[in-house]
Amino acid sequence: MDKSIFIGMSGAKQTMLAQQAHANNLANVSTTGFKRDYAQARSMPVFGEHFPTRAYAMTERPGTETGAGALIETGRDLDVAVNGDGWLAIQNQNGEEVFTRAGSLQLDVNGLLRTSNGEMVMGNGGPVALPPFDNVQIGADGTISIVPVGGPPSQLVEVDRIKLVNPPADALQKGEDGFMRRKPDAALDGPEPPDGNLRLTSGFLESSNVNAVEEMISNLQLSRQFEMQVKIMQTADENSEVTARLLQNL
Numbered sequence: 001m002d003k004s005i006f007i008g009m010s011g012a013k014q015t016m017l018a019q020q021a022h023a024n025n026l027a028n029v030s031t032t033g034f035k036r037d038y039a040q041a042r043s044m045p046v047f048g049e050h051f052p053t054r055a056y057a058m059t060e061r062p063g064t065e066t067g068a069g070a071l072i073e074t075g076r077d078l079d080v081a082v083n084g085d086g087w088l089a090i091q092n093q094n095g096e097e098v099f100t101r102a103g104s105l106q107l108d109v110n111g112l113l114r115t116s117n118g119e120m121v122m123g124n125g126g127p128v129a130l131p132p133f134d135n136v137q138i139g140a141d142g143t144i145s146i147v148p149v150g151g152p153p154s155q156l157v158e159v160d161r162i163k164l165v166n167p168p169a170d171a172l173q174k175g176e177d178g179f180m181r182r183k184p185d186a187a188l189d190g191p192e193p194p195d196g197n198l199r200l201t202s203g204f205l206e207s208s209n210v211n212a213v214e215e216m217i218s219n220l221q222l223s224r225q226f227e228m229q230v231k232i233m234q235t236a237d238e239n240s241e242v243t244a245r246l247l248q249n250l
Helices: 005-028 212-248
Strands: 042-043 055-059 071-073 080-083 088-089 095-099 105-106 112-117 133-138 144-148 157-161 172-176 180-181 199-202 205-208
Touching: 005 042, 005 055, 005 212, 080 088, 133 199
Parallel strands: 080 205
Antiparallel strands: 042 055, 071 205, 080 199, 088 095, 095 180, 105 112, 133 144, 144 157, 172 180
């Protein structure tokens, strides 16, 4: 069998991976705070004792676009959106501090502030926990103030402050859980320090930064590329069969 078939095979594999990335982007076009993923591959020469006539496709560190999405007004007290750069610090199910832009928050039965998926929101000294209240407000700097049960409306008591962080964009990567975290080679010795310059907008949520039209067009282009790679594989297989028949007749 002609080894050129692997040229088409590696190209088809990377095309399929790119299709998965764009399909996932399209599926999350309505997901709050979602950041679309890139898919990238490049040709890589095959090293060895032979002529340099083969080049395979190889994934080249696909990244994530961290640009902000549009703000959607909800009017809900526990909905927040990060203005400009920055992230909400949360604790995932494994106890790891990770980052998100999805600001649809809620309280559980124990008064812990969580994301819509159940991750605990981090504050000044750990997960945010609120005592019983009649009203709650989240300030632009992330400060959480409440009116205690039975207290007058003017009696606002500051109970905690949502932890906002702003690590360098090139130090971040998206995990399989969809949350951002520092890359292993850019990890800190301790938790990410809060950034007091970041601001929140209460009563709003940030939409996904996915452009549905662009993702659909990209998937159509990738489908044509996949067909081309499969054709290369078929041609290589046919050439191999013809060569084998010729050798049998010698």
